[in-house]
Amino acid sequence: MSTPVSAPLFEYLCRMGDNTLVLGHRISEWCGHAPVLEEDIALANTALDLIGQTTLWLDVAGEVEGAGRTADKLAFHRDVWDFRNLLLLEQPNGDFGQTMMRQFLFDAWHLSQLTALKGSSNEQIAAIAEKSSKEVTYHLERATDTVIGLGDGTEESHSRMQAALDLLWPYVGEMFLSDDVDAAMVDTGIAPDPATLRPAYDKLVGDVLTAATLTKPQDDFAHKGGKSGKRHSEHLGHMLTQMQWLQRAYPDATW
Amino acid sequence: MVVEKPSLETIWGWLDTVPDPEIPVISLTDLGIIRNVQWQGDTLEVTVTPTYSGCPATTIINLDIETALRGHGIEKLVLKRQLSPAWTSGWMTDAGRAKLEGYGIAPPQPAGGPERCPLCQSTQLEKISQFGSTPCKAQWRCTDCLEPFDYFKCI
Numbered sequence: 001m002s003t004p005v006s007a008p009l010f011e012y013l014c015r016m017g018d019n020t021l022v023l024g025h026r027i028s029e030w031c032g033h034a035p036v037l038e039e040d041i042a043l044a045n046t047a048l049d050l051i052g053q054t055t056l057w058l059d060v061a062g063e064v065e066g067a068g069r070t071a072d073k074l075a076f077h078r079d080v081w082d083f084r085n086l087l088l089l090e091q092p093n094g095d096f097g098q099t100m101m102r103q104f105l106f107d108a109w110h111l112s113q114l115t116a117l118k119g120s121s122n123e124q125i126a127a128i129a130e131k132s133s134k135e136v137t138y139h140l141e142r143a144t145d146t147v148i149g150l151g152d153g154t155e156e157s158h159s160r161m162q163a164a165l166d167l168l169w170p171y172v173g174e175m176f177l178s179d180d181v182d183a184a185m186v187d188t189g190i191a192p193d194p195a196t197l198r199p200a201y202d203k204l205v206g207d208v209l210t211a212a213t214l215t216k217p218q219d220d221f222a223h224k225g226g227k228s229g230k231r232h233s234e235h236l237g238h239m240l241t242q243m244q245w246l247q248r249a250y251p252d253a254t255w
Numbered sequence: 256m257v258v259e260k261p262s263l264e265t266i267w268g269w270l271d272t273v274p275d276p277e278i279p280v281i282s283l284t285d286l287g288i289i290r291n292v293q294w295q296g297d298t299l300e301v302t303v304t305p306t307y308s309g310c311p312a313t314t315i316i317n318l319d320i321e322t323a324l325r326g327h328g329i330e331k332l333v334l335k336r337q338l339s340p341a342w343t344s345g346w347m348t349d350a351g352r353a354k355l356e357g358y359g360i361a362p363p364q365p366a367g368g369p370e371r372c373p374l375c376q377s378t379q380l381e382k383i384s385q386f387g388s389t390p391c392k393a394q395w396r397c398t399d400c401l402e403p404f405d406y407f408k409c410i
């Protein structure tokens with residue numbers, strides 16, 4: 001049996017939707033625990049935006065797949081090996097600084113990706129990108145301010161932000177790897193080649209890190225296996241047991 | 256039973272009275288999220304665009320539109336979601352902006368921050384947080400009267 005034409009598109013939509021789902025869930029873990037009330041509210045609002053975007057992406061993924069799966073089905077009834085999110089996003093929150101460093105590294109990529117997708121040949125994708133990019137512009141603005149504020153802050157906050165950057169940098173490279181799914185998206189004018197987004201990303205991130213008095217690690221080694229689904233880190237499974245238990249214990253429960 | 260189809264003008268008038276579930280001083284039409292109302296044969300089609308993709312009020316808004324129109328005797332009704340063009344706070348009506356300010360929420364400004372304190376009209380303001388009690392609001396403070404207030408974000 002030949003691969004259906006829609007297969008790479010389904011994969012691609014799952015990548016977009018799983019990125020926002022996994023990060024949205026991760027930052028919602030802060031709800032009620034953030035260092036100050038305003039940050040708690042900001043994290044919950046960002047999570048809300050990301051979960052909303054997830055619904056848009058995974059609904060279209062379900063339509064494209066044509067097997068009757070809704071966004072909820074895809075979110076709650078798939079296992080670790082079916083997830084297509086970047087490894088960066090499933091990493092545990094760590095401290096507030098680490099959470100915001102992860103957010104910044106993702107937001108900078110996310111906004112450039114969405115900006116490119118506004119010109120997608122696929123109308124549904126272009127519409128989701130148009131909607132989401134407005135929200136993500138806010139996310140990036142806040143993450144940038146926080147990274148600069150904490151990096152160029154006290155000795156304690158500076159050293160924590162540097163440690164967060166050193167820890168998370170090896171997960172940045174995966175965002176710019178191109179594979180067969182990406183090639184199929186480029187061929188059909190649906191999405192850009194991820195590698196083409198790298199120079200602008202490096203410039204933006206470099207400028208912010210300089211303003212934050214932080215040092216970008218020299219080594220560009222990149223962990224991979226998240227967006228292809230080949231090898232997730234152990235953290236995703238633990239996260240899914242939390243995120244999915246209700247729908248697994250009581251399938252299709254509604255309220 | 257509706258014998259004759261109500262005119263679109265009448266229907267817009269009904270929608271003008273449906274309040275936003277989170278900021279009840281403004282209506283859904285003040286907010287600018289109802290993009291179109293049209294008859295398709297004997298079915299009324301209402302097109303709604305979300306303010307924020309994860310806004311929890313979206314489902315309530317659809318339910319409120321449906322309840323209001325059914326209350327006026329509309330039996331065949333379809334609600335359509337439209338993402339593009341994406342909602343912008345620029346679609347809020349002038350009446351809506353005035354009602355927001357009267358309620359204590361500074362209306363959106365293209366400059367990206369509130370024009371004046373909705374309580375004392377001072378222009379000495381500072382931002383507390385880019386996010387607030389709902390996805391559409393940010394928190395600001397007036398440095399004259401010292402009161403914190405919500406600012407309706409400009410997107």
Ligand SMILES: [Zn+2]
Pocket residue numbers: 372373374375376377397398399400401402
């Ligand atoms: Zn004041």
